[in-house]
Each structure stands twice: as structure tokens, then as C-alpha cells.
Amino acid sequence: MQSAVQYLARRTLATAASHGVQRVGVIGAGQMGIGIACVAARNAKVPVMVMDMNQAQIDKGLKYIDAVLQKDVSKGKMTAEDRDHARSLVTATTKLDDFAQTDFLVEAVSESLELKNKIFSDLTKITPADAILASNTSSISITKIAAATGSHARAQNVIGMHFMNPVPIMQLVEIIPGLATSDATLKKTLALAHAMGKTTTTSRDVPGFIANRLLMPYINEAVFALHEGIGSKQDIDTTMKLGTNMPMGPLTLADFIGLDTCLSILKILHTQLGEDKYRPCPLLQSYVDAGWVGKKAGSRVLRVQH
């Protein structure tokens, strides 16, 4: 594990220097992946190709990018010409092999170590040897994902780039260097994140990093409060919204994030940190079992009275 001094030294590498990235590739056209593709084109003005195994997700995602860009035009934030240019930078594919010429990849598939390991192993065979392979994982160890590349030479190009949802709006990207991540990889990733219009923080590579180490126990406790009948969904959300000045209540936020994603993160915190305080609420498990994963699926939200 890196020392606190090494960690702090790395943080000072934040720079506004040109990122030098030629092409961005995004794997996973879900709510996060498509948002990342959007800011790569709109803000960093870099050609970006988004890949998903599901064509319907790609179609839905491209419509979302159209809507975001159009909204920016309507609000006077960009011209119609800039919108068309940004849109022309976005392409899509269902084949990972199409990333053979891509120098900066961001993986944003579902929160599963097995799935991410497979993608990183495949990307190592497909992409140029010096390509940076970033993961948008919410909680999985970057060091573990990097090991799936099979060599130190590739592992040093692996880094965590944790965007927030919805990506075109939220200001933060949490950057997570793994044990093997090189300073050059960190520097380039910070520069690209800044070109995407984001502010960065840096976290050590521990389960949940900073954002979800704090957020998930809060959301989980809100689901327990619902489960135990302490209050209705509206009582719980309104209490936290008006009582603590949160922009939205924890149950609404869980629906936005995706209940499957919340559950996966909590399971990682629970198993890897080994403390009961991270035990996922059984109600959260039940909703995921039922396929009620939240807003992205248009399914039942966390509002049933228990």
C-alpha cells in the first residue's frame, strides 16, 4: 500500500496541461457511460466511441446526448453549430474490437468485478500498449481490476475515474490511482477530467473510495428506516431534504443511482471492510430480486409502505 506521503505527492500532480488524448472509448452505454461520452464530446471536444453489447441501450443513449445538447442550445449555453460539432464527435459500436486505435478508454459497465476483469483483460489484447484504461467503478478495487491486465506494463496505465450521476451536470470526478498506476497515467487522467469541465478529488484505492464510503451507509440506513416502518418514503425523503438541506431525499437518490448499483456497492463494502454496519438492507435486496432497480428501468421506486 502506498504511504500517505506518496499519496499526497501524487495529488500535487493535478495540472491544467493539455491532455493529449486523441480518441476516447467508453464501454457501457448505460446512464454513466453515455454521460461520459457526452462530456468527452461536448466539453473536451475529443472524438468518442461508445460501446455496448445492447443496441437498444446505444439508441437510448444517443437520444439522451441529443437531448442534453439541445437543452444547452435552448439555454444559450452553446450554439447550434457547436451542438452539431459535438454530436459529430460521437460514434457507437457493439464490438470491443473497434477500440484498436483508441488511446483513452473509460469502462462503465455494470458493477461486477467478474465483468470488469473480463473487459480489462480483453481491452489489453485489443488496445494500443500505451492506452490508458480507466474504470468508472463506484467501489471495486482499481488494483484488483488492474491485475486483470496480466502485466505491470499495462497495470500502470489503469486508473479509477469515478464520475457522478448525471455526468453532464455533476461537477465532480473522483480519481483513484491503484497500486501500480504511474504518475504519467494520473497526470493525463486529471488533465482529461479537467478538459471535460470537471473538478477532481483524489482518493486512495479503498472499497467505495470517498464518495460511496460516505453515501452508501446513508442510503442503506434510509432503506432500513423504510423497511422498519419508521416513516413512509415521503416522510424519510422530506425529512432529509428540508431538515438537512439535501437537494433530494436518500430514497429518491437511490432510485436515480440504480438499486442494483447501490446493492452491489454495499456488498463490496460489507465483504471487503468486514463490518456489519455495511450489511445491505433486506428490502434493497428484495427490490433488486424483483427487478425493481429504479428510474433507469422505469420500474417501481422505493416507495412501498412496509
Ligand SMILES: NC(=O)c1ccc[n+]([C@@H]2O[C@H](COP(=O)([O-])OP(=O)(O)OC[C@H]3O[C@@H](n4cnc5c(N)ncnc54)[C@H](O)[C@@H]3O)[C@@H](O)[C@H]2O)c1
Ligand atoms: N449510477 C450511478 O449513479 C453511478 C455513479 C458513478 C459510478 N457508477 C458506476 O458506473 C458503472 C455503470 O453504472 P450505470 O449506472 O451506468 O449502469 P447501467 O445499468 O445504467 O449501465 C450498464 C451498461 O453496461 C452494459 N454492459 C453490461 N455488460 C457489458 C459488456 N460485457 N459489454 C458492454 N456493455 C456491457 C449494459 O448493457 C448497460 O448498458 C458501474 O460500475 C457503477 O457502479 C454508477
